[in-house]
Amino acid sequence: MTSLLSSFTDWLYQVGYSEGTQNMLPSLIGEFLEQQQITDVSYVEQQTVKRFYDWLQLRPLKKRSGSLSEMMIHHYVYALRTFFGWLEITGQSDYNPISGMRFKRPETNSRAPLSRQEIMQLFAVAVTHKDRALLHLFYSCGLRRSEGEALNIQDVRYKDRLLYVREGKGAKRRVVPMTAAVAKDLETYYLQERCCYTVSRVKEEAALVLNQVGGRMSGAGYNELFKALAQQAGLSPEITLHHLRHSIATHLLQSGMRLEYVRDFLGHSYLESTQIYARPDAAQLKLL
Numbered sequence: 001m002t003s004l005l006s007s008f009t010d011w012l013y014q015v016g017y018s019e020g021t022q023n024m025l026p027s028l029i030g031e032f033l034e035q036q037q038i039t040d041v042s043y044v045e046q047q048t049v050k051r052f053y054d055w056l057q058l059r060p061l062k063k064r065s066g067s068l069s070e071m072m073i074h075h076y077v078y079a080l081r082t083f084f085g086w087l088e089i090t091g092q093s094d095y096n097p098i099s100g101m102r103f104k105r106p107e108t109n110s111r112a113p114l115s116r117q118e119i120m121q122l123f124a125v126a127v128t129h130k131d132r133a134l135l136h137l138f139y140s141c142g143l144r145r146s147e148g149e150a151l152n153i154q155d156v157r158y159k160d161r162l163l164y165v166r167e168g169k170g171a172k173r174r175v176v177p178m179t180a181a182v183a184k185d186l187e188t189y190y191l192q193e194r195c196c197y198t199v200s201r202v203k204e205e206a207a208l209v210l211n212q213v214g215g216r217m218s219g220a221g222y223n224e225l226f227k228a229l230a231q232q233a234g235l236s237p238e239i240t241l242h243h244l245r246h247s248i249a250t251h252l253l254q255s256g257m258r259l260e261y262v263r264d265f266l267g268h269s270y271l272e273s274t275q276i277y278a279r280p281d282a283a284q285l286k287l288l
Contacts, residue, residue, distance in 0.1 A: 129189035
C-alpha cells in the first residue's frame, strides 16, 4: 500500500492541497488501511468504513491519555471522503462506500463576527500605538495571524495607503488598501514607537512590529496582547484574533462591498471560503 499512498500524496499536491494536508490525509488513510487490514481498495464495503468509524470513537491517543476529539474524527472522515473520491476519479474503484454515509459533525467554537459596537470598544481601550496597530492589522486590514507575523517595514506604504502581503496562505500575494486613518495610525506606530527602539535592542531589523525585547512579534505575542485588549473591553475571553478577520469580512459585505472584492481583500482563492467567513446570523444583524 506504500505506492498507493505515495500516488495519493502526489495527487493531493497536483490539485493544490496544502503541504500539511498532503502529509496528514495519507497518514490517516494509512491507519485506516492497516487497522481494517485492507489489501485491495478496488472494492471496500460500507460496513468496513462503519467499523473503522466506530473504532475511532474508542481509539486511545498515542502520546497521552484520552480519546480522539470530535474534530480529529472529522479529519478522518474528510480523509476517507477525499481518498475514495480519488479512487473513483482515477478509475481504481467504481464504488464509493462513503458517498451515501452520514456522520456526526463536530461541535466547533463559535466564530461569529463581533458587532461594530464591540469593535469600537476594542479601539476605545487601545491606548498605545502598538495596540491600535494590532487592531488595524487584523481587523482593518483583515490579516491572518501568520501574515501579521511576517509583515516587514517595506510592506507598508503609508502615502500610497497600501499594505503588501508578500506570502499569504497558499503562497498567494495580495495588496490590501488602507483608509487614511489606518495608514496614519500604522505610520504613527512606526515613527513614534517602533523607531524608538535603540539600535542595540533591535534584533529583527526588517520586522514592522517588534516585541518588548526588540524581536519580531510572534503569533503568541499578538494573541497575548489581543487577549489583554479584549479583557479591558469587557468582551468574551473566547474571542481570538481570527474573530477580527471574520468581523471585517462581515462588516464590508454589510456595507455593500461585493463578495468578489471581499474575497480578494481577504486573499481567498474561492468565493465559498469568503461566504463561510462572512455569514452573520440574525442576532448579529440586529446588533448592527
